[in-house]
Amino acid sequence: MGGRDEATSELLVIFGITGDLARKMTFRALYRLERRKLLGGAILGVASDDITVEELIKRAGEAIRDTGEPFDEAVFGRLGKRLSYLHGDVTEAALYTQLAERVGTDRRCLYYLEMPPSLFAPIVENLGRAGLLTHSRVAVEKPFGHDLASARDLNTRLRAVLREDQILRVDHFLGKQPVADLECLRFANTTLAELWDRRSIAEIHITMAEDFGVEDRGSFYDAVGALRDVVQNHLLQVLALVAMEPPVGPGDDDLNDKKAEVFRAIPAADPAHYVRGQYRGYTDVAGVADGSQTETFVALRLEIDNWRWAGVPIFLRAGKALPERVTEVRLFTRRVPPLAFMPHRERAQRNQIVLRIDPDPGLRLQLVAQDDQDTRTWRDVHLDSSFAEDLGDPIRPYERLLYAAMTGDRRLFAREDSIEETWRIVAPLLEHPGPIHAYQRGSWGPEAASELVRGHRSWQEPWLPPGGRSH
Ligand SMILES: NC(=O)C1=CN([C@@H]2O[C@H](COP(=O)(O)OP(=O)(O)OC[C@H]3O[C@@H](n4cnc5c(N)ncnc54)[C@H](OP(=O)(O)O)[C@@H]3O)[C@@H](O)[C@H]2O)C=CC1
Numbered sequence: 001m002g003g004r005d006e007a008t009s010e011l012l013v014i015f016g017i018t019g020d021l022a023r024k025m026t027f028r029a030l031y032r033l034e035r036r037k038l039l040g041g042a043i044l045g046v047a048s049d050d051i052t053v054e055e056l057i058k059r060a061g062e063a064i065r066d067t068g069e070p071f072d073e074a075v076f077g078r079l080g081k082r083l084s085y086l087h088g089d090v091t092e093a094a095l096y097t098q099l100a101e102r103v104g105t106d107r108r109c110l111y112y113l114e115m116p117p118s119l120f121a122p123i124v125e126n127l128g129r130a131g132l133l134t135h136s137r138v139a140v141e142k143p144f145g146h147d148l149a150s151a152r153d154l155n156t157r158l159r160a161v162l163r164e165d166q167i168l169r170v171d172h173f174l175g176k177q178p179v180a181d182l183e184c185l186r187f188a189n190t191t192l193a194e195l196w197d198r199r200s201i202a203e204i205h206i207t208m209a210e211d212f213g214v215e216d217r218g219s220f221y222d223a224v225g226a227l228r229d230v231v232q233n234h235l236l237q238v239l240a241l242v243a244m245e246p247p248v249g250p251g252d253d254d255l256n257d258k259k260a261e262v263f264r265a266i267p268a269a270d271p272a273h274y275v276r277g278q279y280r281g282y283t284d285v286a287g288v289a290d291g292s293q294t295e296t297f298v299a300l301r302l303e304i305d306n307w308r309w310a311g312v313p314i315f316l317r318a319g320k321a322l323p324e325r326v327t328e329v330r331l332f333t334r335r336v337p338p339l340a341f342m343p344h345r346e347r348a349q350r351n352q353i354v355l356r357i358d359p360d361p362g363l364r365l366q367l368v369a370q371d372d373q374d375t376r377t378w379r380d381v382h383l384d385s386s387f388a389e390d391l392g393d394p395i396r397p398y399e400r401l402l403y404a405a406m407t408g409d410r411r412l413f414a415r416e417d418s419i420e421e422t423w424r425i426v427a428p429l430l431e432h433p434g435p436i437h438a439y440q441r442g443s444w445g446p447e448a449a450s451e452l453v454r455g456h457r458s459w460q461e462p463w464l465p466p467g468g469r470s471h
């Protein structure tokens with residue numbers, strides 16, 4: 001994380017400071033930045049609850065403790081001194097008059113919108129009317145639209161008052177260490193860089209598994225489903241970083257240009273290669289409609305029609321109530337020819353390269369070795385790196401993203417064209433969702449997901465950290 005300069009925001013204004021995301025993620029991220037002495041300015045929280053700043057600070061402390069973060073009173077004291085609070089209805093002009101009095105129109109602010117998505121555009125329009133956007137940036141949480149048309153509409157409304165370089169579209173997966181590091185891992189290492197194309201790679205699997213259900217988010221989730229919740233955004237952003245060409249420079253657009261090229265080369269997904277599942281018991285969750293057809297599991301196949309990846313199938317799967325919480329990218333190499341020097345001319349298994357994003361990020365290279373006890377057979381051997389062991393405690397996603405937003409580093413945020421392309425890619429699946437297959441909680445999803453990969457590598461047991469599951 002780099003230094004601060006005249007591009008750094010002087011004031012962070014958080015809309016939605018009393019919400020769930022702030023409680024679970026934002027306060028902790030701010031606390032960690034404070035501990036690393038990376039917070040330079042004041043923080044103003046905005047929400048509708050009529051509470052005092054003392055109450056807000058108390059809630060912030062509880063929220064940070066609840067995350068299990070080691071708690072240092074001195075650090076928290078410094079953070080608390082930065083906090084102030086403004087309550088009101090964000091749909092009313094009066095709030096922005098008060099905000100302008102508190103903030104002034106000359107300050108470089110970062111407005112971070114952790115709000116119900118229907119309020120993103122109205123808030124930005126109100127900020128514009130109050131003259132509060134001239135020197136400022138706006139970070140908007142997910143989701144950015146619920147389909148291509150709504151994403152375009154939101155974009156148009158934001159762009160009516162903001163330049164593209166003032167808009168930061170948050171996707172917290174882009175703040176995860178192994179995702180942020182993909183560019184360097186791929187292009188700084190000849191061993192990976194030389195393998196990373198259709199000549200050496202036969203197929204790619206990306207798995208995002210969660211070992212919990214929808215829990216208390218029934219009404220939010222039932223209107224969204226797995227495809228919109230994590231594939232259109234998180235997994236496609238990861239795929240772009242896995243598949244892109246090397247950026248030609250360090251600029252924000254250098255990276256985003258390469259990601260956009262990948263998206264443009266992905267044909268719209270084919271509903272014939274799309275499987276949806278719903279775990280048994282989902283419709284009993286509070287907030288879920290009776291007889292809901294919303295998917296809690298998806299598996300799909302994509303292609304990238306460019307010179308690097310043509311002919312390499314890409315399989316994505318994501319689901320809730322699966323056996324493990326694990327997110328990984330797995331590349332299967334092509335097979336070597338039969339080995340004439342072995343007693344049987346059997347062909348060795350493919351190598352696999354696995355990037356584990358969660359939990360315990362790391363990289364695995366799965367190779368084949370001759371079994372020392374029985375030289376006629378093969379054994380898998382693994383070269384594993386745990387990034388925490390090798391690189392130290394990682395910066396947390398929201399910590400990384402908040403800092404990047406405050407310093408104006410747009411590389412970690414999704415650009416307008418990428419968002420629209422990802423909605424285009426999934427559009428046929430939204431229009432023709434197909435049947436929903438029931439699956440048992442704690443299974444790897446419906447049987448139809450295995451059918452999807454028939455003739456290809458089967459879905460693999462994900463690579464788990466030593467000791468199995470961790471959160
Ligand atoms: N929660 C999560 O785990 C995640 C959330 N997100 C995204 O973050 C955003 C916020 O989500 P979340 O925190 O869960 O939402 P919540 O419903 O928990 O919080 C919403 C916030 O908005 C405020 N608010 C709502 N309406 C108004 C209004 N008219 N005027 C003023 N304030 C208002 C609420 O204030 P008050 O409570 O005082 O009324 C509250 O602070 C969403 O875009 C969501 O998709 C993204 C990833 C994960």
Ligand SMILES: O=C1O[C@H](COP(=O)(O)O)[C@@H](O)[C@H](O)[C@H]1O
Nearest residue numbers: 142172210229230234327358397
């Ligand atoms: O955006 C979302 O992401 C979480 C998973 O994020 P992680 O950082 O815990 O891996 C997912 O559970 C949630 O449904 C989705 O809205």
